[in-house]
Amino acid sequence: MSPATLLRALIVLALIPSLFALTPRLQAEHPGPVALVIDGNAVEDEARLSGQSFEQTLARYRSQGIGGVAIYEQTVGNLLEQGLLLGQAGGALSLQYPQAGFRLGWSYLSGDAELLRRIAAQWDIPSEFRTAGGRTWLGTPVNVASYPVGYDAELVRRLKAQGYYLVFRPINAARRKLPAPGSGTAIVPPETDAIVFNGTEVLGNPNQLEEAIPLLQGKPIGWIEATPQEGFSRLARELPVLRLFSLKPEWQEKLKPAEVADKFVLAARERGHQILYLRPYPLFEDTQNLLARLKDDLERSHIPIGTPKVRDFTPSPLRLAAWVGVLAGLGLLALGYPAPWGWPLAGVLLLGALGYARGDAGPLLAALVFPVLGFLERRPGMQLWLAAVLYALAGVVFLAALGSDPRAVLGLETFKGVSLTLVVPPLLVALSFLPAAWKPALERLWAHPLRLGEVSLVLFGLALIALAVLRRGNDAAGAIVPEWELQLRAWLQDAMVRPRFKEIFAHALAPVALLIPWPTWIKNGMLMLIAVGIASILNTFSHYHTPLAISLFRVLNGILVGLILGGLGLIVVRRLRKWWLG
Template structure:
């Protein structure tokens, strides 16, 4: 039997790296704990629309929503369409005015005089002011967006009129700057203001200054959440935008992408966040299409989970469009807001201006130790796959570590850290399972599995082995989190690359380690690491029949589901019963464990122990070990989601192990009992004998 030596010096380096990882993890935990204030934001227009639908007084309704838990109101830019509906201005195409004149329905001297003077053109747009301040703001922003010479003042006084050379159908939907009237109204009602400006085509410094000048008189403005595909000032005037942010100490809102991976694409967003020293908060909004399918209670639960799991600190809550049975639309939405508030308070959050992370960056020296430990883990695995001289293990570790650490000590090294994280995510689950394989081989050679074992002993042995294996894999999770420990990853401005690979990598590595130790198709163990290639060749030359094709098809489908469901993809749908199971676990547990851990991987580990004790065919043992590896890889990959608090990732892993161990123990007992009954029946004499 081949003997695989565990290099003690490499293990010492791994332990040193683990200590550094735990130090970074503790510092990160402190940063996460200090950021616990959530901003409950509704759109100003949503509440105004509810007031109109229900026929209630707007100020009173705003007050009720404030009492229910809304802390901020989002104010969008005005449009001619919205101003028309509110009666602040009247906008109409020149063609309509001329049609009325030609049909004799236009009798007002004011318009007749303008037509007689040749100032009304069919292709132009005309805006009549009802409110002088609003009119001035519309004229100012139209001039900026249309350019010089395309906007003219036709009349002044109590009823000013301007003309604009533009297409009416399009210009009425254009954003025309934040409304001073709405900003002042929000501030007067005691809400924080979340401004939602848009960028200008060929933006100039004057455009940027005009936006912030309109915000200058608003004391309660805390956050800017840009609308559109660009941030204000992109591409050439971003420094001026940043300067205004800093002067007013405002927070940048970063809207999470619908697929929950980084952010809704806005050019210049990450550049501004970096320049603001990460004075930024993550935003989540349930999409309108999805909210139509949710009950109020389900939406409330969504917010409680989202804010915990994804470090969301700005909740952009859209109104429900349909009333619950027996309630008005206003009552339904007030229940929604107050229910969300209560759920967040119960989870330990406070409400107010959105919290932000301290701009945390781990010490380069700590990161270097983490990278050194991860490198040692990778080399240790290689030595357990194909033993090579110890001196070459040291040389390889030194060369790889130096190449990865130098960029970190120079102040960069993001790629080096990503590579260390990728190695950690794959190597540690593989090392944990490989160590178990060697432990089981040693017990087999000692005759431990030759003695009869009761179900209690098998369950206990499986639980202890699972605990040790999980602890080893958990170390990999801390390595991964330590390597990526800084505020950019917490905000998800930077993300872990290689999620799909971390799901498949450990399985491949454990398979290679297994083939180096066992012959899958025989009880005779492989004699050396060269047996890997020999077995692979045998597998490739294995005769194929219809049964094997069906088995391969089933395995391919399982792999497609396994990989397709990982990360953030929408290609593999989630069954309804699984969604209900997730919702239940989210309600009863602090951190919902992953199904692939407690339903597949950990029970398979327990069954693998039973298979070894009962000496099931080697191929069956291998398949159970591969399934067990899925859970170990998933446990480490959990830590790749840096937006999730490290405490939650840790507890999620423990929850999955405990629940999976219980399910696995039940499965072991059931199979043990069935086998025992079948064995007894097989030994019993026939009734007629």
């Protein structure tokens, strides 16, 4: 048995336990149930405008399908608005009561004496109590209107009794004193179902995180996509996590209700979000249309509405077998290059992955090596494309087996080396074109007379590769992704699990490149472009927060659409070539 055959056998054998190692993740990834949660502050603002109570306005949304509400921690400013506190500047009070000792530049609060004492005990700032005009005043050297003061316990109890899914939004403040566990003072209501921190940092950040953990009572904490909150990663090691999706109000108002609904359904179906955090439109009719579309689309996607479940799982020890497949693939890559370059190149990839990704070197190696293997076998015609796809899918299994853990699936830890997965494979394919007698080949290349057509084609190919790298992800700049493509993406998204355009392009180019007798340098250039699309298959699965089934359908749809377009392209190019050659 040749070394190459032995290594291929090891890859096949390693696939079996690696596939079984994916079982825990697959069981945890079933979409739903999701909670439809509305922003409590937005409801409160609407209640004021309509002249209704908070609970009346909330009940109106409940009749439209809302089952949860986010309650913000109250601030001093809220208590002032509710008439529970009276606020005055020290200068004004000193004019009224010149003998009372009020300080200029300080802010003072008056209200129930017990409430004032509770408030003062929550802050690590200088304070004083004064009595004047028959009132007790709490003074502070800074304006404390934005300082947190706890929650409305009666409101929380009523909402819970009515069956709402309660999300509590605590506020972190630099000079806040966190109560000791067991002190009887609760920052989070016991009735809370989930916690979503308000602002850009979590409770207790940066110096009281350890003290904050027991105060959160083991409640799930919401991970807001694209909104990093300082200190969240530390809390997530101790507390269960739910993925949350929301849109900023200013962005939502630029979109139609149907467009907003599509984004929320996509988040629940393809990115594993469990809390859909909604804000109403200025017009109730628009919100009504949004909720109706959202519920219908969730039902069509077989995603139930209910109480979200924490997606936790224990990675299988069988995942370690994937290392056998990755190293066998690395060895196969080394054998595919002419001596003496194969093994040094494999060594550079191994050491580079270990140095860059450290404990995550296995998934990175799989993403760099397996897209290349099919191109090294030099099979005729579409057999080369098929080999490239099969090797890529094998690499997908090893990547997913080694990289799938709860934190990665939640999106708390990302794949290391995403850009490398689109750059390194086509470069490795290009290196494979060098003949064994590489020195004379380089001399011929150096002495080759430049032609405008050849230079143009090379620059065009390099531009396409650069464009593929710049366009990675969903956040590429609008100048890079034109409006017509965004609309096409939206249409495909409604029709199917949308494939990536890089993969469609590669699969469509394969028949044209491999079934027509091109000059070698043109064919090799097209193979490099195809390699970008094959590498994109591994790149797709490197987004661990996307369920495996969704990524698989994305890849399969890309193959199907690409081959259909490639077949049509082959017919057109053959006829054009026949016409051109006479």
